[in-house]
Structures are given as C-alpha cells and as structure tokens.
Amino acid sequence: xxxxxxxxxxxxxxxxxxxxxxxxxxxxxxxxxxxxxxxxxxxxxxxxxxxxxxxxxxxxxxxxxxxxxxxx
Numbered sequence: 001x002x003x004x005x006x007x008x009x010x011x012x013x014x015x016x017x018x019x020x021x022x023x024x025x026x027x028x029x030x031x032x033x034x035x036x037x038x039x040x041x042x043x044x045x046x047x048x049x050x051x052x053x054x055x056x057x058x059x060x061x062x063x064x065x066x067x068x069x070x071x072x
Contacts, residue, residue, distance in 0.1 A: 018024070055062035 051059050051062065
C-alpha cells in the first residue's frame with residue numbers, strides 16, 4: 001500500500017487516534033448507545049407509521065389527496 005496517499009494518511013490518523021484513546025472509547029460507547037436508543041427504541045414507541053395506518057395500501061393516492069385538499 002502506498003504510504004504517501006491521502007487515504008492511507010487519513011486511515012492512519014484515525015487508527016492511531018482511536019488506538020491511543022482511553023476516555024474517548026468510553027465516550028464513543030455512550031454516544032453509540034444513545035443513538036441506538038434514539039433511533040431504534042424511541043421510534044417504535046413514539047413515532048408510529050402514520051402513512052401505513054391511514055393509506056391502507058394506496059400511499060401515493062393518500063398523499064396526493066392530502067396535498068390537494070390542503071391546498072384548497
């Protein structure tokens with residue numbers, strides 16, 4: 001591998017940086033856990049699939065009628 005290339009230098013920068021971290025690894029773990037909670041768990045309970053519940057199979061038609069009805 002060419003050690004003078006940009007991709008190698010960028011990879012080496014991140015690799016060395018993460019390898020020498022102590023507190024940073026814990027902070028990244030906390031960030032990843034919070035993202036998982038926000039996108040996986042909260043979405044299921046607080047953001048239902050509104051379009052699927054109201055359209056009953058014709059999502060495009062439902063959206064079109066909603067746009068036309070709201071414009072008038």
